[in-house]
Amino acid sequence: MAVNLISIARYMRKFGVAILGFILVISVARAQKHTLDKIAGVVGNSIILQSDIELKYASYLAQGNQPNPAVKCQILQGLLTQKLLAQQAVIDSVDVKDDEVDADVDRRMRGMIQRAGGQDRLEQFLGRSVIQYKDEIRPDIREELIAQKMQQKITANVNTTPQDVKKFFDGIPKDSLPSFNKEVEVGEIAFYPKLTKTEKEAYRQKAEDLLKRVKAGEDFGALARLYSQDPGSAPDGGDLGFSDRSTFVKEFSAMAFKLKAGEISPVFETDFGFHFLQVIERRGEQVHVRHILIIPAVTQESLDRAKAKADSVYTLMQNNKKVDFSTAAAYYSDNKDTKYNGGMLLNLENVQERSTYIPTDKLDPQIALITDTMKVGSISKPQLFSGSDGKKAYKILYLKSSTDAHKANLAQDYPKIKEYATNDKINRTVSEWFQKKRKQTFIKIDPEYQSCPSLKGWSTPDSTTAEVKP
Secondary structure (H helix, E strand, O other), X not given: OOOHHHHHHHHHHHHOOOHHXXXXXXXXXXXXXXXXXXXEEEEOOEEEEHHHHHHHHHHHHHOOOOOOOHHHHHHXXXXXXXXXXXXXXXXXXXXXXXXXXXXXXXXXXXXXXHHXXXXXXXXXXXXXXXXXXXXHHHHHHHHHHHHHHHHHXXXXXXXXXXHHHHHHHHOOOHHHOOEEOOEEXXXXXXXOOOOOHHHHHHHHHHHHHHHHHHHOOOOHHXXXXXXXXXXXXXXXXXXXXXXXXXXXXXXXXHHXXXXXXXXXXXXXXXXXXXXXXXXXXXXXXXXXXXXXXXXXXXXXXXXXXHHHHHHHHHHHHHHOOXXXXXXXHHHHOOXXXXXXXXXXXXXXXXXXXXXXXXXXXXOOHHHHHHHOOOOOOOEOOOEEEEOOOOOEEEEEEEEXXXXXXXXXXXXXXXXXXXXXXXXXXXXXXXHHHHHHHHHHOOEEEOHHHOOOHHHOOOOOHHHOOOOOOO
């Protein structure tokens, strides 16, 4: 489910690593920074320390990658690039707000705390408080965000015309054309089981009872760890860190931003269940909150009601040809992510282009199993589906199109080829900018890295033989 309130859990699934190993190698790299260090590179008036490279290399190893010294060349190239962009950003008055930096720092720290199994364990591994560590990494995060924004400015005016797309495609050797897997366009009308007010009352009351215990003096964080059903924040005592209004669903955001620091909300309901929250701190358009979530359990009666509604809508579409799938999805579907898109699922690997063409190997296996036997233009009878989060729903599926595996061609694959052409144009624009900027900036690289193929041409000519010293 699109759970804004448990974004920490999604973040962790994406970037999860073994925290003990991760923190240990970070500790080693940081220890090196305070003992024996050297300058690995200079960009204008900025320096890159060997320990900066070792720190990123340690992170690379901690994610399960095999040792590869050549990676350090790539790391240094990335740091040189970042410094170059950041220095140009100063000239062009490109900056980031403190709120943006704080939000990114908090996001990263939440991930580390989650992997460590709690803030106390993380602080034990780091040998410093989370607050101290956040202060240490904040300048690096700020520079990274500024560099990203500067690169976006460089490529802001890149535009890909149909002529550009054709020229790019014609330039691909015929024996090098990519192959695309079988793709389908699939729509869904989802019917989620909904509890009646009476069925939900016990869960509301549980939240109310916990709120009374907090107001009576019991520790909010301890109760959240014991009872909150938000898997992303419960281990952290319900702490969601700093977030802006767009992070949360509207009911949660409205409650969080109307309270003052220290205040506790009444129990309120969102699509995820019953919550109450406490505002810890307000900082501009960001708020730091913690909450407790109680999720009502689906009953068989609610599932039966969802099935009855799904059967009714299926029968309506079969008997009334004026009610097409898109109209039925907009009117009846409970999936807010698809109902206003004609019910069509989007390719999650190409969300920006809003592509509805999905490779069959990227489809939900439950959907792939059903659509594999469907004819193009047909709809399925309602079927019960279980999501990765364990939630159940009845769905009617629609197979809009199906394209067999094939070699790329403009007629069938124009959106994909346009994306490739755009990325190629962006890469060339950035490369040309760096090539020009490197000639205008003093760059010195330590002899250890001057043999790196990826760094060829980076050093200022009269600095290639000079040793870089602190």
